[in-house]
Amino acid sequence: MLNFIKIMLFYRYMDPFIRGDYPESMKKNVKGLPEFTKSEKALIKGAYDYIGINYYTSRFVEHTCTVDPMAGTITININERIADDEGNQVGLQAKGQDGIYVRPDGLKNLLVYVKEEYGNPEVYVTENGIPDKPTITSSIQDLIAQGKNEELSAALDDYYRIEHTQDHLIAVREVIREGANVKGYIVWTLMDNMEVGAGYDVRFGLNFTDYFDNHKRYPKKSDKWYANFLNADGTKEGSLK
Template sequence: MPTPLPRDFLFGTSTASYQIEGGVTAGGRGRSIWDDFCDRPGAIADGSSGAVACDSYHRWDEDVELLHGLGVDAYRFSIAWPRIQPDGAGPANAAGLDFYDRAVDALCKAGIAPFATLYHWDLPAALQAKGGWMARETAERFGDYAALVADRLADRVAMWIPVNEPVVATLFGHAIGLHAPGESRGFEALAAAHHLLLGHGLATRSLRAEGVAAIGTANNHTPVHAVSEADEDVAAAALYDTIHNRAFAEPILLGEYPNGMGDGMPGPVAEDLTVISSPLDAYGVNYYNPTLVGMPGSPGTAAARAAVPDQQVQLEVPDGIPFQLVPVPAREYTAFGWPVAPECLTEVLVQLRERYGDRLPPVHITESGCSTHDVVEDGTVHDEARIRYLDQHLDAVADALDAGVDVRGWFVWSLLDNFEWAEGYTQRFGLVRVDVEGDQQRVPKDSYAWLRERIREIRSPG
């Protein structure tokens, strides 16, 4: 058994603006790339959008009551850039700032520390029309936007996270086109990766200038394993590890790109890396599952693909990409088809400490959770699979602490069932069920009650 978590361990939950807010035309909000992407036929699994979502724009106080009842210390939410700057530039939209001002006040009044993410993928559509994250100007405008928000909220937000999961925005949004803006550029998408990282650095400098309390990250990390010990498969796995993990951690933590990647990045890369590597107070890790990788067409890859259960979705990579992702064999899978592998969260955390040593700030698990096949019974949801998942992953965090990793907090994804990007409303991650097809009524699940009691146990003296 791992050592019990310390009594001052930080507990929270996470959400994102486009996934929960709704109110896409309220308060002067401009259009985002996700509004446009959802209009594309076939882009979203169920044809839905975040136009209403959980309606948190109008139900924020209700969500705060749920957070207070849960007993968490912090709430990680995101600010919709199109609410603050409808066109992605210029003066702030007063109604947008007022909304988040009230939102932060409500959290503080309830004794919940606000953790604000500035960008969780809802880029103003007007900036996409000028090139989006493929253009350097977007990173520069992001620094301006950060200053506007911090000028209003710096005195109350406990932690600022400039960019959520730049790797996912790059790979899914610009390399293979599964997310907004729906571009399939392959390796050309690395320009977007650099500009997202530059945006992180410029926003960090803007936030520091406003005297904010603390700044962190929310980087998606996955342990990458080769399908076999063959040199070609090991090399393919190492390349994917570089692209998914190291290319987004090392510019921030070390001020350099791994394996010469900086040679292909746009702009004055050396100068940009000085900005990107501005010091941080925390390093956020979003973890969901490990990744199995081989060389396309190799014997090891063919054998691994043949062993995949029929119900597991196989992600096909475009021609010319020198690695193939293969679903990981597991004892259990989430409703999304992701393998349940809590030991790999420990692996990720230990690997970060081993790779970066003293350059790694204290760590928060900024997202940890799963989708399950929820069924309403007796007016609630008995989500034993989610409870088991969360319990195992919290133990994995304790194992990382035992191994010497300085982990300070854990945020469950997610507080609410919400709009799950390209999957629409077909995947439910929430501790609280939301009737997204009806009146957005909130119903706490069994996992909500479990987490409330787990927090109380850890807080209890003796």
């Protein structure tokens, strides 16, 4: 599963860094695109320390081709889809943000693409996570005092995030074993915070931020799991390291 439309955007930035110039498709179709001089090409090529990739979701893509014999034209369209021809969704829809569908092998496919297309540069997965949007009506301490166990569980028992993180770490491990130069993986995010375009309602954090009580932080189940994972002996059976 490869999100082809996002790849089309990705290579606009990657080609100059790896090849020293914009891709030919851009030079043909983007009006006013500046041209690099020979010295600028030499300067920009390889001018990176590592490639950082943020990954959250994937899409199916639909390719259509329309021929107009009278005009002598061929029109090609590539459109995103969340379901295939049989109606199967690309993945489980995340809670809190409609546009995120969980697809761990999409991360693997993206990393394989970077490895094969761009000469296996050093890569870090700089963001990967899953949102939630629980209903929380008061502070954690008040929820405890009031016995609102369902809200407490919604706030802190994020087992779905553990599964999500584990599945994506497995995808990273698989691509490393296939030779990809992936050096690190970072979960988004350490704690709940303001998410661009979504405000404070959507929560990605490993730690719960209590907006009703001076932004106190409480570790979620995922925080404890991730800490144990990072501290695990890499030789232990079952470790993802």
